Amino acid sequence: MTLVAMLLILAGLFFFAIGVLGILRFPDFYSRLHAAGKSDSLASVLVIVGVALYNLHDFSFANVLVSLKILLIAVFIYVASPTATHALTRTALVLGIEPWEKGKKRR
């Protein structure tokens, strides 16, 4: 159980690192949103499931409830994170932030 939790947390950290690298390396705002929105939601859910599994290592009813509570955060992130990404993209398009096109310099 603990080993699985460790692996999940490591995978989560890897995807967090990918997300951060993405928002530092991509050329424009919209592609940064791709990196941030996707990597962050998967990575945080992986770490959260890992923490919930690790919490079960001394098994009791109260700990099961706490683990379920942690999983509620994962559900919340899966509703909220795409919504935030969508709202940001929409606002940026309406504000007129220019997308990067092939052959231009990165900003």
Place this chain on the structure above:
Amino acid sequence: MMDTFILAAAVILLLLILASLARVVGGPTIGDRILGGNVVGTKTTVLLLLIGILYSDLGMFVDIAIAYALLNFIATLGATKFFLRRRNTDEVLDEIFHQQEDAVDTTKGGPS
């Protein structure tokens, strides 16, 4: 042993938060700054859970994490809504879409 691992994970997460702060401070557009704030918020939610394990009082820190995730979501929504400010989004989107189509047509039709 597990405590050391969790501590290392928390420290790595902190370093990642510092790296994404670069986007908040030096982002060329306002969208980048909001995006950076959102990313930092997501990481902080997870970091709170890890701190909860380290203090071996997870049930308490989960409440804080949920509240933090919620407030982060509301902050992003509020910021985007503030910059939209009663504009007619549909018309603007139509305009952008047609501009892009025209650009594609000219690049295809013209001498390459």
Place this chain on the structure above:
Amino acid sequence: MKAKLVTFVILLIFWIIMSGMFDGFHLTLGVLCCLLVAFFSNHLLFTEAHPPSLRGCLGFVVYLPYLFWQIIIANIQVAFIVLHPRMLDKIDPHLFRFDTVLKRPLSKVALAQSITLTPGTITVDVHDEQFTVYALTKDAADALPGEMEQRVARALER
């Protein structure tokens, strides 16, 4: 009435998971709070035109593993693009539009959120039947609307 009852039961389950205390004082207050919220905002969780149905929930639960698999594929693709040394050759961002066959607002939103979470695409706008999508690569744009729309239709329509 049915909507209120279902909302109350869902909220009570939520409360019990959150609370973790089963003495009389907290349980009574929990039931009271759930009644209050269920009475005050049941029309937010379930609208009148689409009352709660067991079939919809089951269909959504069947849909989730597929969505999760797609999300993992999406992340591996993004990781590949981010770690690629000549990243700028790989990406070709552009907007595109398509029409959907979905009717219910809820299933449209489910499709939009799935698109946002899966390979290289972000939903920008949903207007009537028209989806405006921002794609990172050409391949990702060509794949829409494909299997995902059919799966959402099977899970949530009707």
Place this chain on the structure above:
Amino acid sequence: MRQLQQRVETQQQVGESLITQTAVRLLVPFVQLFGLYVIVHGHYSPGGGFQGGVLLGSSFIMLGLAYDQKTVLRLMSERTNILFGNLGALIFTGVGALCAIFGGLFLDYSALDVLIPLGPIEWRSFGIFLVEVGVGLAVMSIMASLFWDLGSAGQMDEGL
């Protein structure tokens, strides 16, 4: 209430996003319940009256951000909101003053034992709970009305 339902059904207005509206609509009942949970469990977990009140108020702020202000004002009118705020302040000071009347100090809950004999320790925990409900109501009302007033410059028409 009826008209809010129609808004929820028809959804599409100028400049409003269906996705944001639906996500917020599904989240709001759970946010409200979480706020009530934070108020009720104030003395076992972090939080209490103020934090729970902020969460309750933020549920109205979320609705105001996704729909527009008129819709939220139909769910909870300005008059009800002011009433809640004053009721919260009344509960807080009322409990305190009752303590003072029955021979203790201000907010010395064990003095309320004369009123209903439960024992001073039980009264201390129950008195804290009553005060927290009062604080929560007041903070909820003030958060909501702050957002409404600032967002619409006092006009209460469209909102941010």
